[in-house]
Amino acid sequence: MKKYIETLGGIIEKRAAVSPERARGLLTAAYSWVRFSGKLRTGSGVGPAYSRMNSAVAGTIVDSFRHPKEAVMVNIFLPCELLHALSIQPMFPEGIAVYAACTACQRFFGETAEADGVPESFCSYHKTMLGMAESGVLPAPLMIANTTLACDANQLSFRRLAELYQVPHMVIDVPHDCGEEAVHYVADQLRALGAQLEEQCRRKLNPLALKEAVECSRRTIEIYRAYLSKRGGISLPVTMTGELCSMISTHVMLGRPESEDYALRLLRAAEDAPHAAVSGKKRIFWIHTLPNWQDSLRRILESGGRCELAGSDMPADALLDMDPERPYESMARRVVCSTFNGPASRRVEEAVRRAKEVRADGVVLFCHWGCKQTLGLSQLARQRLEEEGLPTLVLDGDGCDGRNVADGQMVTRVNAFLEQLEGRSA
Amino acid sequence: MIGYNCKYTPIELLRAYDGEPVLLDGEEKDFELAESLTHANLCCHAKALIQQGTRTKELVLMDCCDSLRRTYDVLCRENHQAFLHLVDLPHEDGVCARERFKGELIRLGDAYGAYRGTAFNREAFLSACRESARPLPGGPFLAVLGARASQPLLEMIRGGMPLPVVNLTCSGSRDLEQPPEGAKEMDFDALMEWYAGALLRMSPCMRMTSVAGRRALTGHPRLKGVIYNTVKFCDFYSFDYAALKRESDLSILKIESDYMPQPAGQLATRLEAFTESLFPSAPDRREKRMDTTGFYAGIDSGSTTTNMVVISEKKEILASAIVRTGAKAQNGAAAALTQVCGQLNCRPEDFAAILATGYGRNNVPFATGTKTEITCHARGAAFLNPSVRTIVDIGGQDSKVICLDEDGGVANFIMNDKCAAGTGRFLEMMARTLELDMEQMSQRGLTWKKDLTISSMCTVFAESEVISLIADNHTDSDIIHGLNKSIAVKTASMVSRAKGAEPYMMTGGVARNQGVVQELEKRLGKKLFITDEPDLCGALGAALYALEGN
Numbered sequence: 001m002k003k004y005i006e007t008l009g010g011i012i013e014k015r016a017a018v019s020p021e022r023a024r025g026l027l028t029a030a031y032s033w034v035r036f037s038g039k040l041r042t043g044s045g046v047g048p049a050y051s052r053m054n055s056a057v058a059g060t061i062v063d064s065f066r067h068p069k070e071a072v073m074v075n076i077f078l079p080c081e082l083l084h085a086l087s088i089q090p091m092f093p094e095g096i097a098v099y100a101a102c103t104a105c106q107r108f109f110g111e112t113a114e115a116d117g118v119p120e121s122f123c124s125y126h127k128t129m130l131g132m133a134e135s136g137v138l139p140a141p142l143m144i145a146n147t148t149l150a151c152d153a154n155q156l157s158f159r160r161l162a163e164l165y166q167v168p169h170m171v172i173d174v175p176h177d178c179g180e181e182a183v184h185y186v187a188d189q190l191r192a193l194g195a196q197l198e199e200q201c202r203r204k205l206n207p208l209a210l211k212e213a214v215e216c217s218r219r220t221i222e223i224y225r226a227y228l229s230k231r232g233g234i235s236l237p238v239t240m241t242g243e244l245c246s247m248i249s250t251h252v253m254l255g256r257p258e259s260e261d262y263a264l265r266l267l268r269a270a271e272d273a274p275h276a277a278v279s280g281k282k283r284i285f286w287i288h289t290l291p292n293w294q295d296s297l298r299r300i301l302e303s304g305g306r307c308e309l310a311g312s313d314m315p316a317d318a319l320l321d322m323d324p325e326r327p328y329e330s331m332a333r334r335v336v337c338s339t340f341n342g343p344a345s346r347r348v349e350e351a352v353r354r355a356k357e358v359r360a361d362g363v364v365l366f367c368h369w370g371c372k373q374t375l376g377l378s379q380l381a382r383q384r385l386e387e388e389g390l391p392t393l394v395l396d397g398d399g400c401d402g403r404n405v406a407d408g409q410m411v412t413r414v415n416a417f418l419e420q421l422e423g424r425s426a
Numbered sequence: 427m428i429g430y431n432c433k434y435t436p437i438e439l440l441r442a443y444d445g446e447p448v449l450l451d452g453e454e455k456d457f458e459l460a461e462s463l464t465h466a467n468l469c470c471h472a473k474a475l476i477q478q479g480t481r482t483k484e485l486v487l488m489d490c491c492d493s494l495r496r497t498y499d500v501l502c503r504e505n506h507q508a509f510l511h512l513v514d515l516p517h518e519d520g521v522c523a524r525e526r527f528k529g530e531l532i533r534l535g536d537a538y539g540a541y542r543g544t545a546f547n548r549e550a551f552l553s554a555c556r557e558s559a560r561p562l563p564g565g566p567f568l569a570v571l572g573a574r575a576s577q578p579l580l581e582m583i584r585g586g587m588p589l590p591v592v593n594l595t596c597s598g599s600r601d602l603e604q605p606p607e608g609a610k611e612m613d614f615d616a617l618m619e620w621y622a623g624a625l626l627r628m629s630p631c632m633r634m635t636s637v638a639g640r641r642a643l644t645g646h647p648r649l650k651g652v653i654y655n656t657v658k659f660c661d662f663y664s665f666d667y668a669a670l671k672r673e674s675d676l677s678i679l680k681i682e683s684d685y686m687p688q689p690a691g692q693l694a695t696r697l698e699a700f701t702e703s704l705f706p707s708a709p710d711r712r713e714k715r716m717d718t719t720g721f722y723a724g725i726d727s728g729s730t731t732t733n734m735v736v737i738s739e740k741k742e743i744l745a746s747a748i749v750r751t752g753a754k755a756q757n758g759a760a761a762a763l764t765q766v767c768g769q770l771n772c773r774p775e776d777f778a779a780i781l782a783t784g785y786g787r788n789n790v791p792f793a794t795g796t797k798t799e800i801t802c803h804a805r806g807a808a809f810l811n812p813s814v815r816t817i818v819d820i821g822g823q824d825s826k827v828i829c830l831d832e833d834g835g836v837a838n839f840i841m842n843d844k845c846a847a848g849t850g851r852f853l854e855m856m857a858r859t860l861e862l863d864m865e866q867m868s869q870r871g872l873t874w875k876k877d878l879t880i881s882s883m884c885t886v887f888a889e890s891e892v893i894s895l896i897a898d899n900h901t902d903s904d905i906i907h908g909l910n911k912s913i914a915v916k917t918a919s920m921v922s923r924a925k926g927a928e929p930y931m932m933t934g935g936v937a938r939n940q941g942v943v944q945e946l947e948k949r950l951g952k953k954l955f956i957t958d959e960p961d962l963c964g965a966l967g968a969a970l971y972a973l974e975g976n
Contacts, residue, residue, distance in 0.1 A: 075953075107879075107881065110729070111915055111919060114919050115919040115922035115923060116922070116923075117664060117665070117667065117668030117671070117923055118664065118665070118668075119656070119661045119664035119665075121467065121658070121659050121661060122661045122664075122822065123661075135595070148635075150519050151492055152491050152492045152633065152661065152662065153661070155517065155633055155635065155662075156631075156661060156662065156665045157969075159635075159637070160665060160669075166449075171518070171635045172520050173512055173516055173517045173523060175516070175526060176489065176514045177514070181526075185522055185526060188522065267516065307665065315493035330724060343499055343502075344495075344496060344499035345499065367465060367467075369467075370467075370468075370661070371492075372468060372469065372491070372496065372659070373492045373495070373496065374495045375465035375467050375468050375496075376464050376468050376472070376493060376495070376496020376497070376499070376500070377464075377496055377499060378464065378465050379462070379463050379464055379465070379500075380463075380464075380499060380500060380503055383503075387450065394465075396467075400954070402881045403881045404889070405881075406890050407891075407894075408890060408891075408894050409890060
């Protein structure tokens with residue numbers, strides 16, 4: 001299978017250089033297959049849940065490629081219930097870049113962006129998206145909307161894309177304190193975004209549709225929290241792609257029925273799962289995004305038999321109560337009170353709490369290339385987690401760009417870390 | 427004193443509470459402490475600030491960027507300061523943002539006043555506001571733009587340029603408007619509201635949502651050129667640089683700094699070449715002349731080889747030499763001179779003029795003048811092939827792309843930074859790993875069978891990738907082809923960034939490597955013009971300048 005994907009990736013890269021529309025057509029065909037095959041997966045367990053969620057994400061990419069004027073480019077932290085209520089597809093860098101990496105064609109887009117002056121040290125997710133846009137593969141969306149949370153890359157790449165595409169661009173400025181004043185400040189900006197979306201897509205935002213989207217978010221969050229509450233006592237074959245699916249289901253896809261269905265399937269899988277003690281595997285809590293394109297790490301973390309991913313911090317940064325009667329304030333609170341907002345201690349203390357809750361044996365803090373937020377807190381987090389008795393590996397890597405990765409070194413480090421954990425229990 | 431690092435810092439407010447704000451913009455010898463507390467790939471200014479912060483009693487930081495936010499987190503944890511405060515800076519300058527920022531300013535004032543035991547002094551505040559204006563020079567001037575620049579770097583730039591240099595970087599362009607009439611009588615809340623707005627109305631830095639106001643920085647009619655600084659691992663200003671290059675006709679030199687002492691030679695080369703492109707007829711500083719006898723020489727003192735070319739008054743090439751530079755530039759230069767004297771059967775005194783170029787140009791004792799290798803390469807290339815518009819020069823320690831105008835002058839150039847990826851040194855390191863010499867590297871890369879890709883950008887990562895490929899039993903030829911592709915990608919990317927146009931010429935020792943040449947031609951989609959002696963282009967250009975200047 002890998003060989004076929006690499007061949008396809010090679011063809012897409014060659015096409016992208018001369019005929020971006022054709023490259024887009026190939027990507028659309030490939031992701032349509034992911035959408036179609038994922039929908040067919042039935043049964044219980046986390047596998048079908050991941051396939052179906054993957055199908056939904058692939059669907060957003062396919063639809064946004066086919067009907068770009070019915071899509072809005074967003075960052076992963078922008079609350080998207082407004083889009084869902086208006087039947088607009090979200091396009092987001094993490095999704096697009098990860099799919100490009102898993103289709104073995106990311107390299108071309110990374111190089112294209114760098115040739116256009118994007119710095120090598122820039123976040124690879126955003127760099128890939130810029131390369132896809134600047135090569136003409138990614139079509140111009142209806143508009144662009146992003147929050148300043150959680151990273152500086154948002155301020156740079158979305159502004160550049162708005163200039164390139166000549167489409168309206170709206171930025172939601174997120175203050176760092178999580179008081180009510182900040183919530184109102186953000187809620188007012190979200191109201192303005194709603195008005196802007198109405199104007200751009202020439203449809204009225206139905207308050208009932210928004211309320212239903214927020215109600216769907218509320219239910220999804222409750223179910224997801226119930227799943228997490230069981231996670232500490234059970235063993236599940238969680239994959240890196242699965243954790244990414246969880247992250248997307250609690251962010252840009254939150255408020256859509258596919259996310260609610262996903263959370264329900266995870267909860268049922270958790271209810272049927274064996275007790276944690278049965279597996280005998282080391283339990284890893286993961287901080288930040290996951291490099292699911294990297295076969296070597298997948299072999300260790302998913303099929304190596306020595307460890308299991310017990311959880312990660314990104315899906316649960318803002319699992320807060322939602323009030324459908326106050327949709328804007330509810331969405332704003334999720335951004336303002338995200339553990340990714342404000343001081344590092346907010347995110348680190350939540351990671352400590354979550355790692356303990358899932359009974360992790362160790363923590364991997366993944367320093368995704370170019371993410372200054374995470375790089376900057378890496379030693380603070382390691383110190384704090386180890387104070388709490390949680391051995392921590394600070395692992396440098398890249399969520400989508402193999403050019404920034406020393407694969408052999410990463411494998412050695414992860415294996416050595418597992419040996420360290422096994423040595424502790426012996 | 428209270429340390430600060432950002433132009434949005436309300437330094438007038440701090441003065442009103444009897445503080446003495448001092449911009450922290452020093453360099454550090456290394457980042458050992460900062461990297462132990464954070465990560466090696468954090469912005470270099472943030473790493474310097476962490477180290478300086480641990481030595482500073484009072485510190486106020488603005489929430490400028492991800493790196494600065496984490497700097498504050500680290501300093502909080504280290505707990506060295508008696509006063510440490512982070513101000514949440516909005517990304518907008520609308521009414522709501524101003525209101526929020528006003529609240530932040532009042533909170534800072536209250537906290538600092540309580541710490542120092544002082545009250546707000548309105549007269550001191552207004553006087554500080556009035557003093558903040560810094561008029562531009564009356565005549566033509568140059569500007570440093572982009573990311574903040576360390577004080578030693580600014581001094582080096584000012585010392586190397588022929589015009590006054592204004593600091594318009596993100597910590598320097600502090601164009602605060604004057605207080606409104608009646609400010610003496612305004613109530614405190616209204617005064618702070620004006621102040622919050624005035625700070626947010628300054629020329630925006632790149633982290634603000636709207637950056638349209640930045641173009642005012644480069645629109646001044648007396649501005650003759652820009653030295654554009656980016657800081658290693660700060661991404662903001664590469665975006666602004668790319669936009670400025672697209673939109674402006676200004677002469678721009680891009681440099682990258684890292685808050686550590688700069689290699690003086692590399693920066694000096696760039697500044698001199700920039701001056702030469704701004705003022706093509708500027709007199710040579712050394713202005714030393716020998717007696718005219720008819721031999722004119724150029725000597726290119728590079729990191730790996732020293733190359734020399736001798737021409738006649740009719741611009742005929744009479745002799746040339748390529749020798750190893752060795753440990754000292756002057757020894758390599760002496761060896762090259764001995765060789766050409768042997769070829770011409772003449773004495774050093776018989777030369778009318780010898781112009782030195784290259785990194786070691788200032789260490790050639792017998793040179794009568796100097797010019798940078800950028801200008802000399804351009805001159806040599808225009809002489810060899812007047813139609814050439816872009817030179818790709820890959821030498822031992824650096825790679826450059828030089829764009830030429832229709833007259834053969836330097837229109838624009840870019841160079842690699844400290845990283846060795848994409849240079850001759852990179853190939854030498856990989857040759858060592860493969861236990862081959864450079865000639866074998868050049869030949870074996872042509873007979874590849876499997877299309878391998880060396881994906882790592884970093885020389886160190888690439889070396890470990892090569893070792894893995896050797897362990898996987900891949901052939902030398904396939905691995906070398908992968909390395910050649912990697913250099914070609916990096917170089918083609920530089921050509922694209924410099925907006926290089928065809929026809930292309932390649933110079934420097936790496937132009938002898940057929941494998942790299944083939945891959946680069948594939949990437950550029952055009953043939954490269956390469957002379958039989960691609961190493962000699964810079965020396966030839968220098969010889970031409972020696973003749974023309976005599």
